[in-house]
Amino acid sequence: MLVVMDVSATPRDVEAVCAEIRRLGFTPHAMPGASRTAIGITGNQGPIEAQTIRELAGVLEVIPVTKPYKLVSREVRPDDTVIRLPTGAEIGGKRLSVIAGPCSVETEERSLTIARRVRRAGATIFRGGAYKPRTSPYAFQGLGVRGLEILDLVRAETGLATCTEALDEESLERVAEHCDMIQIGARNMQNFSLLKKAGRAKKPVFLKRGMSATLSEYLQAAEYVLSEGNYQVVLCERGIRTFSDHSRNTFDVGVIPAAKNACHLPILADPSHASGKRYDIIPLARAAVAAGADGLMVEVHDRPEEALSDGAQSILPDQFDQLMLDVARIAEAVGRTV
Amino acid sequence: MLVVMDVSATPRDVEAVCAEIRRLGFTPHAMPGASRTAIGITGNQGPIEAQTIRELAGVLEVIPVTKPYKLVSREVRPDDTVIRLPTGAEIGGKRLSVIAGPCSVETEERSLTIARRVRRAGATIFRGGAYKPRTSPYAFQGLGVRGLEILDLVRAETGLATCTEALDEESLERVAEHCDMIQIGARNMQNFSLLKKAGRAKKPVFLKRGMSATLSEYLQAAEYVLSEGNYQVVLCERGIRTFSDHSRNTFDVGVIPAAKNACHLPILADPSHASGKRYDIIPLARAAVAAGADGLMVEVHDRPEEALSDGAQSILPDQFDQLMLDVARIAEAVGRTV
Amino acid sequence: MLVVMDVSATPRDVEAVCAEIRRLGFTPHAMPGASRTAIGITGNQGPIEAQTIRELAGVLEVIPVTKPYKLVSREVRPDDTVIRLPTGAEIGGKRLSVIAGPCSVETEERSLTIARRVRRAGATIFRGGAYKPRTSPYAFQGLGVRGLEILDLVRAETGLATCTEALDEESLERVAEHCDMIQIGARNMQNFSLLKKAGRAKKPVFLKRGMSATLSEYLQAAEYVLSEGNYQVVLCERGIRTFSDHSRNTFDVGVIPAAKNACHLPILADPSHASGKRYDIIPLARAAVAAGADGLMVEVHDRPEEALSDGAQSILPDQFDQLMLDVARIAEAVGRTV
């Protein structure tokens, strides 16, 4: 259920409606839009009686939401969500956002070297795993807190915002302390406890699509975060699992316009994980932007052959320069900038 | 790397080898077998020097393990693992294990009614979700601790062992306290933090296959649990995600002989989630046992139309009776019992 | 649309209804059943006027068919179709049918050797490719007519019925001349021209499921054959294409009860193509029969390492003996025989 407030409604009207919703045993989610405020209603206790709300001051209309996801849907919020990080970086506006960096944070020196290169080429957010979800228990599991400290240093030295993955409650708390954006990885897309925890964090959440998630499941996973009160969620297509074996995963570029159609959250693309092959990454990055993606997450490493993880899919800084030039031209062709 | 001890090796010999492995900076995993003990070696610090170990007393041979999973592999332990629950129920022996019960624990009365029916038909373990991983944040999320208390009651009244899903660290601790076996669900198959935590629990772990996990990824997920010292893991095929739309998931029956070939852990089948359609469940249960499964997990509900979750795929107690009769005949045909 | 005739309806009544259907511009398909005759109506010209037919002599009722397939559906014909080959072999009755033989017909001597072995173990139909659909144009394409002549010889010497694949109109005519059953392979499941041609042949059609066909598409492919007047179609599950990589294809055992539920045609299983791995074939054969399959198609070769195609998935004659023993026990457990 969604309450649409009149353009003339006052903050007091909005608060009165929220209070009434709470009184009825539900949770209100006030979402201010460009011209008017909408209030999403969630709760587990069956249908709400619309009539009492419809009659409150400032209420324009009360409309049912037909999708299994509510707060993320375009029905509830027609305007695009734009997320602003403390460094000034924005995700979801006219300018594309590019998140770049190594798969794992390895050393201070290497991180700074890569960060300076990607910043120069136009990236605004630095990535690097401190807590790594690895298929094998015997593979490198990340530097942990030491990795977060290196990310702090990168931020201080370069002005880039930082984003890194949280794997569980403990790492989520630490990531939220140190970084500008909390990544939830593909393998945890339906780790609902972690999603709820992220919904109570005060930082934006970068939620990757699970490798066999349908769009509806993906949006419901985002809904878990919003339903806890955190409306700052960024989606990211990173390839799905299919029979097709020319690349590590199949980059489902069509999910970008489909997600844009169904929901108001920004969506980025991760061509590095989608492809797993270096020669594919630039064409996929171009395709993603052409299809309407709001930005990219790209793995960049200056010595991929020495990388502690995912070396084969990392591009070199020079290739990243080329990627940014290519993407800038595509961005312009679709009315955007980098 | 795997150390195979001589049949004549003493417990002291085994301990001396373990001590040496620890001294070298690795972790030993002593696995007593029917005739001899094997010691798996894991650790993150590169290859181990085999020579110093080969010369210790009681060591028959030191062999490299070629698979990405080690402790779960048949190379390391040729004998089948058999898991014994405190109620006397066994998983992995000649007798098939049948886990049955409702999708969610709902009420005391309903749980007891169903439990008595499934016990009478031959089930030895009761299932019922107390913490439910639901696609939508607005769906019924389970009774939590109250659910666990109902499971305790079922156990006390019927003598059935209990198994329920843990979603995160907190619920895992509680499940480990109350129940005989901890379920890790398909959506958490690569929640590596949870797997490690389960590896430190003192109860057997029932690990469901992720819906897009390859066999190798699945076995590596199990390896996470074993590598923390908990060797009591039960696998369960529950259907994978494919294009095929005649059922909710595609029951990958062939993974059963493939898993048996590659690893020593017991593997059950869950025809309820695999199919999602009531008429399919008995044929799939028969197929699983014919293919070599060590047992079944089946959703049973006496009023599926009132179930708080998964009603459409639950079978009625009478259908469960039929299933058990059918399965008993197949079991006999493959040299097993129920 | 389906016309169900009264039990007392005479052949003349049936003919009069068919004539009326033709007069209205549609095609009647009279399908005599155990107790009464049904007449399927197909045609491209929009809905038929039921009233004029309902009033004809001997008509019990006129019912709409709700599925995209009609003549193959259980709605149209509730009884199982049983197909009888000239050798006396039956497909679809209580007794399981086992089709066995090498992937390709290679030499007279080898074919006879294998045929005698599989007959002794209980197979009733011999398979062997004379026209081979090969992924590469440079791979062995089969012996063609010479292969068919060898199949004739096998039939004459052993009394086994024969089944081989047709690839196009020309080979279909030749196969129909020489063999007892015409195979349409997975890659041609939606080769609609070939299906129509097979529908005009006078021999039963063995139609394999396409590797990415849904059940509905599969049944509509069979419908192409029936709609041309050939009601003798045998289905065969042979594995579908998914991400799962422990076997060559994923054996979709659940499609067997689903097909049985939706249509009246017999369905066999081909564990050889489904698995591609020798150790898997017996467990999959057992699973198929346990799930309700009407029989099996199995690749058997006495020297798989010398086979001109598919050696790795062929089992040895001794393994086939074991398979037949195992399957016989499962068959008995589900109330059937071999």
Added chain:
Amino acid sequence: MLVVMDVSATPRDVEAVCAEIRRLGFTPHAMPGASRTAIGITGNQGPIEAQTIRELAGVLEVIPVTKPYKLVSREVRPDDTVIRLPTGAEIGGKRLSVIAGPCSVETEERSLTIARRVRRAGATIFRGGAYKPRTSPYAFQGLGVRGLEILDLVRAETGLATCTEALDEESLERVAEHCDMIQIGARNMQNFSLLKKAGRAKKPVFLKRGMSATLSEYLQAAEYVLSEGNYQVVLCERGIRTFSDHSRNTFDVGVIPAAKNACHLPILADPSHASGKRYDIIPLARAAVAAGADGLMVEVHDRPEEALSDGAQSILPDQFDQLMLDVARIAEAVGRTV
């Protein structure tokens, strides 16, 4: 095996090498390139003795081909293949090729109306099915020869080249007579008899990717056509079958750079079949061109609600105008034109 001729080799040298290859029992395929000629060698009789060829006049080197496909591979022919149709339309050059038109040819008037509109927007090739492969035998199967005559008329009136699908040997002959390019559809991608027949036709072949074909299988299907002597093959990605359900198929955009990397044939994209949803088609068209596609095939209909097939995925002429404007901007961004 591949023979690379020296830049100074004469046509007579090339012929002498071909003669020697034939003498040894193999088939030579001379492929003139920008600067030098390569001669592919195919045949079924085992490895060829390289030494005798290496010593012939004009031979620079003899190199083994490591892929299962040969004549289509970049190893054999590093230059892009460019195909020229009699109307002057080119496929594979700097200018993108756009094939547009209705799913099925319906009437003369409608075909002409649509053709004029798409030509005006920049399409150079008209599509429209005369022989339709339909999942159901009761669906509209196309106008057949009458459809081909309408395509002739479109060509005469508009100057557009024509392309339509052939389903079998008979329709292939007719299509080759009437049209400028012969389409082999996704369902027939492994109809090897049809591929061989197309390899003996004198017209370019437009070969769509099968819905569950790997890239290697796809290129081997193209190899069937080339191995019969027809080197004019155009590839087309049209979506693959996966679990992802936000669109009819999953558009595998990554196969475009992968195919470009592996083979020298042009590759187009068909966003209409890939998506099945009108709002997706323009973004997918942009993505395809950004990823490096050599052009597009798009379904356009002026009255989609009245279309005899695939109305839901056809775009309106006005939308096609927009698509062409959008695509022109992307083309420019990647250094191409429309």
